[in-house]
Amino acid sequence: MLRNSFILGFATCLFAGSALGDITVEITKGGVARTPVAVVPFGWEGRAADMPLDIAEVIAADLQRSGRFAPIAEENMLQKPTTGAELDFDDWSFVKAEAVVVGRIVQTGDNAYDVSFQLFDVFRREQLVGYRIPASRGTMRIVAHRAADMIYEKLTGIKGVFATKVAFVTAERNQQGQTFRLVVADQDGANETVVLQSADPLMSPAWSPDSRRLAYVSFENDRSSVWVQTLRTGNRIQVSNKPGINGAPSFSPDGRQLVLTLGGIDGNLDIHVLDLSTRQTRRLTTHRAIDTEGSWSPDGRYVYFTSDRSGGPQVYRVAAAGGTPERVTFEGSYNARPRLSPDGKRLAMVHLDRGNYRIAVMDVKTKGLLVVSAGQQDESPSFAPNSDTLIYATRQARNGVLETVTADGLIRQRVSSGQGDVREPVWSPFPRY
Amino acid sequence: MLNYKLVVTILMLALLAGCASNKVPDPEPGDSTYDAAGSGADTDMYGDDPLGGGAALDDDYTAGELTNVIYFDFDSSEVRDDFTDIVARHALILANDATVQVRLEGHADERGSREYNIGLGERRAQSVRRMLMIQGASAAQIATVSFGEERPVAFGSDEDSWGQNRRVEIKYTN
Numbered sequence: 001m002l003r004n005s006f007i008l009g010f011a012t013c014l015f016a017g018s019a020l021g022d023i024t025v026e027i028t029k030g031g032v033a034r035t036p037v038a039v040v041p042f043g044w045e046g047r048a049a050d051m052p053l054d055i056a057e058v059i060a061a062d063l064q065r066s067g068r069f070a071p072i073a074e075e076n077m078l079q080k081p082t083t084g085a086e087l088d089f090d091d092w093s094f095v096k097a098e099a100v101v102v103g104r105i106v107q108t109g110d111n112a113y114d115v116s117f118q119l120f121d122v123f124r125r126e127q128l129v130g131y132r133i134p135a136s137r138g139t140m141r142i143v144a145h146r147a148a149d150m151i152y153e154k155l156t157g158i159k160g161v162f163a164t165k166v167a168f169v170t171a172e173r174n175q176q177g178q179t180f181r182l183v184v185a186d187q188d189g190a191n192e193t194v195v196l197q198s199a200d201p202l203m204s205p206a207w208s209p210d211s212r213r214l215a216y217v218s219f220e221n222d223r224s225s226v227w228v229q230t231l232r233t234g235n236r237i238q239v240s241n242k243p244g245i246n247g248a249p250s251f252s253p254d255g256r257q258l259v260l261t262l263g264g265i266d267g268n269l270d271i272h273v274l275d276l277s278t279r280q281t282r283r284l285t286t287h288r289a290i291d292t293e294g295s296w297s298p299d300g301r302y303v304y305f306t307s308d309r310s311g312g313p314q315v316y317r318v319a320a321a322g323g324t325p326e327r328v329t330f331e332g333s334y335n336a337r338p339r340l341s342p343d344g345k346r347l348a349m350v351h352l353d354r355g356n357y358r359i360a361v362m363d364v365k366t367k368g369l370l371v372v373s374a375g376q377q378d379e380s381p382s383f384a385p386n387s388d389t390l391i392y393a394t395r396q397a398r399n400g401v402l403e404t405v406t407a408d409g410l411i412r413q414r415v416s417s418g419q420g421d422v423r424e425p426v427w428s429p430f431p432r433y
Numbered sequence: 434m435l436n437y438k439l440v441v442t443i444l445m446l447a448l449l450a451g452c453a454s455n456k457v458p459d460p461e462p463g464d465s466t467y468d469a470a471g472s473g474a475d476t477d478m479y480g481d482d483p484l485g486g487g488a489a490l491d492d493d494y495t496a497g498e499l500t501n502v503i504y505f506d507f508d509s510s511e512v513r514d515d516f517t518d519i520v521a522r523h524a525l526i527l528a529n530d531a532t533v534q535v536r537l538e539g540h541a542d543e544r545g546s547r548e549y550n551i552g553l554g555e556r557r558a559q560s561v562r563r564m565l566m567i568q569g570a571s572a573a574q575i576a577t578v579s580f581g582e583e584r585p586v587a588f589g590s591d592e593d594s595w596g597q598n599r600r601v602e603i604k605y606t607n
Contacts, residue, residue, distance in 0.1 A: 171583075173588070177584075178584070201580060201583035201584060203547060203548070203551075203581075203583060204547070204548060219578075219580065219583070222536065222538075222578055223576075223578050224551075224578065224579075244555070244577065245551060245552075245555055245579060247548055247551055248548040248551075261548065261551075261552075263552075263555055263579075265572070265577075266559065267555040267556065267558065267559040267562075267577060267579075269551075269552045269555065290549065290552035290553070290556070292548045292549055292551070292552050293546065293548045293549060306546065306548075306549050308549075308552075313545075313546070313549055334545065336545060336546035336549045337546040337547075337548065337549070350545065350546045352545075357544060357545055357546075376590075377543065377544060377590070379545070379546055379547060380546075380547065395590065398588060398589070398590065423547070424547065
């Protein structure tokens with residue numbers, strides 16, 4: 001087993017004195033051969049005092065964390081070129097690197113930089129991609145992730161998700177009870193930002209398709225309500241506050257509607273659709289059983305949801321326009337919290353696997369089910385926007401921690417925050433530049 | 434041991450807070466274990482027996498302390514026989530005074546999906562609500578909320594903790 005653990009710092013926190021721990025990423029299961037690559041430290045041209053962060057280190061960490069690459073340590077590099085012209089392919093063949101990334105950062109103003117990088121195939125001795133991106137100190141990290149995305153896609157054919165974010169909820173016990181925080185962080189754990197803090201439970205975060213807003217459930221005033229909060233401004237709007245349960249929000253692909261669960265005064269949980277501009281709700285299911293955890297299919301045609309109308313919880317789907325629900329899962333006694341991959345080909349869910357709650361991925365076409373996690377109480381699967389990887393919550397001792405796993409189950413990694421009980425991760429859509 | 438002292442102190446503080454805000458008849462002084470169970474989410478029990486183990490209730494059971502927490506079996510929302518008397522006594526309080534209001538807070542253990550567990554907690558709260566209404570309480574007196582697995586009283590991952598967390602807390606709100 002690979003235990004290649006490293007710390008990614010730069011945690012920022014809006015609440016002084018309650019800084020969340022740095023996030024550790026470790027690979028818990030590496031089921032594929034890792035391609036050796038070299039990311040050479042970038043050259044620097046500018047005032048020494050203005051030198052930004054080490055871009056090569058961020059790119060190497062991204063590639064390493066994907067589980068598909070093994071970056072070569074700096075001390076094993078025989079040369080440290082910063083442009084393709086200086087590259088000696090024999091040196092890189094000798095250290096068995098299959099690909100080499102070189103680059104430089106040139107200062108063009110007080111807080112202006114040009115970042116350029118090139119990716120080379122060592123065997124074929126040719127450039128695969130070369131790019132120049134303008135940056136500032138504030139955008140340097142995201143530029144590094146974008147470079148890593150391009151490199152990753154060129155080498156694997158899979159779109160990189162290094163420039164995406166993850167939202168999650170943490171709960172920390174204290175003498176008064178618990179403190180709940182809704183947190184957004186870069187997918188590598190950097191730039192942790194507390195979106196909201198509450199003494200009452202926060203639940204079920206969901207990204208808007210443009211990544212600008214989060215919907216979530218709050219229990220402030222001892223009742224549940226659904227809110228939509230704009231991340232940039234912090235402005236929050238209560239969008240559902242009906243008697244009984246208001247829960248499980250999920251944005252429609254066009255961002256104009258939320259599917260949510262309403263319970264009413266008699267507590268009959270059903271799936272409803274809320275139009276965010278008119279505030280009108282439309283009921284999609286009417287069964288006496290628990291119907292909850294609705295989420296849209298990427299094409300907007302169906303709403304998948306959990307229902308225990310057959311006895312135990314199973315996944316169903318209903319046409320978003322309304323209709324008769326049809327059962328989707330038949331394997332096992334407990335299948336809940338369905339989430340479709342953005343390409344629509346796979347369905348992730350919480351699945352009871354021989355006494356353990358685990359994440360399973362179903363092939364929508366063949367209906368074949370694959371258990372991809374190995375914990376006892378895994379929950380809240382959420383696909384990365386490239387449909388290749390999922391993030392979910394698992395347990396480590398008494399605390400929830402996050403793990404990612406490729407949809408084929410081969411590469412699994414832990415992303416654990418240092419503090420509190422971490423749960424309900426949701427992966428953001430691709431950023432729009 | 435320092436940890437033990439801390440736990441005891443927290444328990445005592447929570448106990449005091451629980452007594453101060455409690456609208457149901459006050460417990461007998463000294464019957465602290467029993468009250469710790471009653472104050473539910475306010476008290477961090479660290480695995481204590483939710484029913485207070487040896488709390489001695491000599492005569493008629495219904496003459497003992499009126500607890501506010503109804504516990505449930507795994508995967509069940511049915512009020513157990515050993516709690517029907519307690520529910521009946523709360524129903525009597527409500528039936529006798531239409532101005533009294535309660536909030537039924539449903540809870541689930543940590544296993545499985547969170548929003549589905551909200552549903553399970555609500556089902557338990559509704560089960561207590563129906564029982565109260567059958568016995569004379571009116572719908573206007575009762576609000577329900579489900580916290581699912583979000584507000585456990587016991588934090589372990591074992592049968593004992595799960596049993597303490599599958600519950601409905603009856604809270605008097607006026």
